Amino acid sequence: MKHRNLPRTGIEDDQETVKLLMEFASPLRGKLPTLSEYLNRQMDEKKMSAPDIYHRADLDRQTFNRIIQFGSAVRASKRTLLQVAIGIYASEREANDLLGTCGFTFELSATEDQAFLFCIRNGFYDMYFVYEAMEILSRAQPKKEK
DSSP states (O other), X not given: OOOOOOOTTOGGGOHHHHHHHHHHHTTTTTTSOOHHHHHHHHHHHHTOOHHHHHHXXXXXXXXXXXXXXXXXXXXXXXXXXXXXXXXXXOOHHHHHHHHHTTTOOOOTTXXXXXXXXXXXXXXXXOHHHHHHHHHHHHHHSOOOOO
């Protein structure tokens, strides 16, 4: 890798570096769907209605509709996205893609993520199973010493 000496004021003052940055970023822009686009596509492909999804995901209608209508302007929480993954019967890959629309990914060290991923991998698309799995895993966590 080539090491470049940049001006102390930053990248913006080096036009060659700015050009390289823009060339790097241009193919990446606009390739990924927004959260709203992704969910609408999943709903169409799986022939699911919004109520089917938000009831299974244990979300209220307003939260789900806000995501669908204003997906690019609304930053959904990771927990909400994981619940939606349950609601759309997402495969592990689809769940990762859904999380990726908002810059998240599964963290295998996180109890909540472990519970969701376990349920997705094993076809338990019911939030009550997820809640139960979270409870069991949290009880199994070693206690932190004070």
